[in-house]
Amino acid sequence: MVTSDHVKDAPAKPAEEPYRYTYLMKTWSIEKSPPLQPFTHVDASSRALNYANPRTFLDSANVVEMMPAFRSEVQRLNLAELDGEGKDQLALNVACNGVIVLHNQQDFINWGLKFYTEWGRYFGPLHAHPLAGHPEGYPDIHLVYKDANSHFNTMDSITTTVWHSDCSFKLQPAGITAFWLLSQPKTGRDMLYTTQVLNLQSLSPTMANFLCTLKAMHTAVNSMCSKCSGMVRQEPIETVHPVECHTRLQVRKLYLLLNFFYDHVAMSTDHQVRIKWEPMSVVVWVRGTTAHTATSDYAHLKAHRHGARISAQAERPILALDGLKMDD
Numbered sequence: 001m002v003t004s005d006h007v008k009d010a011p012a013k014p015a016e017e018p019y020r021y022t023y024l025m026k027t028w029s030i031e032k033s034p035p036l037q038p039f040t041h042v043d044a045s046s047r048a049l050n051y052a053n054p055r056t057f058l059d060s061a062n063v064v065e066m067m068p069a070f071r072s073e074v075q076r077l078n079l080a081e082l083d084g085e086g087k088d089q090l091a092l093n094v095a096c097n098g099v100i101v102l103h104n105q106q107d108f109i110n111w112g113l114k115f116y117t118e119w120g121r122y123f124g125p126l127h128a129h130p131l132a133g134h135p136e137g138y139p140d141i142h143l144v145y146k147d148a149n150s151h152f153n154t155m156d157s158i159t160t161t162v163w164h165s166d167c168s169f170k171l172q173p174a175g176i177t178a179f180w181l182l183s184q185p186k187t188g189r190d191m192l193y194t195t196q197v198l199n200l201q202s203l204s205p206t207m208a209n210f211l212c213t214l215k216a217m218h219t220a221v222n223s224m225c226s227k228c229s230g231m232v233r234q235e236p237i238e239t240v241h242p243v244e245c246h247t248r249l250q251v252r253k254l255y256l257l258l259n260f261f262y263d264h265v266a267m268s269t270d271h272q273v274r275i276k277w278e279p280m281s282v283v284v285w286v287r288g289t290t291a292h293t294a295t296s297d298y299a300h301l302k303a304h305r306h307g308a309r310i311s312a313q314a315e316r317p318i319l320a321l322d323g324l325k326m327d328d
Contacts, residue, residue: 021182023113024308026133033130036171041315043093043175044123055093057086070195071099071273078100079282080107080115087122089282092177098195099273099285102197106244116310119179124312127174129167129219142309148302163194163265165287166311169218173287175314176293180282183306188298189277191283194203194291198271199264212320232312265291288314 011292048054061077072093079102080088094100108119113135126140133143167173179191200208275283285292298305 003004010212015281019183021306024141024143024306025143025257026138027036028133029139031038033128036184038171038316039125039313041124041175041313043095043314044088045095048088050091051089054089057082057089058093058176059236063079063152064271070097070211070271071101071193071196073103075211076104077102078107079105080119084122086131087212091123094176094286098197098290099193100274101282102284103278104280105180105282109280110281113141116141116308120310120312122312123176124314127170127311127313140310142311144305144307144309146303146305147232148304150299155238155285161266161293163262163291163293165291167220168276169220170313172313172316174311175288176286177309178282178284179309179312180308181277181279181305181307183304184277185298185301185305186297188295189237189302189305190295192272192277192293192295193285194265194272195267195289197292199268202268202271203264206279221249252282288317 046175058074058077062075064075065071067074079090090100108115117126117138117140120140128134128139133145134141135143165173166177188288200211203211
């Protein structure tokens with residue numbers, strides 16, 4: 001039997017600590033973005049090719065290769081303290097590996113907004129996502145946020161898996177990208193990445209050569225027409241990384257071929273990695289050589305997930321076939 005004395009003696013619940021990252025909550029701008037200005041992109045990884053050893057930034061780190069040709073996990077490397085040469089080497093390592101997961105990055109995550117933008121700007125002009133929320137005054141930082149009251153878009157599909165590379169319609173899309181979580185569920189919401197280099201290399205020579213002759217239209221007219229300019233762009237199906245010279249698959253709207261390519265990307269698990277988030281981890285990848293998807297499998301947990309991303313713009317896609325022309 002529970003008496004009033006028992007109730008009075010029950011220990012009070014400890015007060016919740018204030019959320020540390022309130023300065024990284026979403027805001028939205030109602031102003032249209034100005035037209036993007038073309039620029040000559042110099043890939044940071046190209047500078048690392050001139051170094052005697054372009055992996056010295058990993059000398060004190062512990063590196064685990066999670067796949068033979070795609071994705072590394074790195075411990076004991078402070079991403080925030082990399083100098084220019086270290087960032088160049090990081091860019092080359094990401095270009096070679098596709099995705100790198102760096103653990104225990106408290107400094108990088110906690111040094112704040114100004115640091116994020118300075119770090120990203122080393123690799124090129126910052127990419128601003130035209131539809132996503134951002135911290136007030138920092139439109140170049142892309143935020144993701146879900147809490148117990150959030151809705152998950154499952155109305156139009158039986159799965160929330162959507163393989164994509166971000167904002168491909170821009171003339172000079174994002175290149176190197178860093179993403180990290182500030183708060184996360186205890187389990188779930190893993191990220192999956194696929195290498196478009198291996199996806200292309202696994203096709204028959206006949207199919208690969210055929211793709212070299214095709215172009216695709218990239219557009220965001222339906223979703224972003226009120227937010228930005230430069231919404232339609234033509235691109236060859238195959239493009240080349242400016243430093244590594246890997247040819248990679250760039251597929252969007254080819255209709256009859258699309259189902260084959262989408263199935264190829266989705267079902268080629270030998271070309272994919274699944275990243276289970278750990279606190280204070282940062283994932284770095286190159287948009288042009290990878291595609292990714294989140295797994296929205298934690299809605300029933302009513303959990304809090306809050307993350308941030310910084311991206312630098314890169315080159316206009318480089319033609320894989322000599323003589324193929326793109327319309328401006």
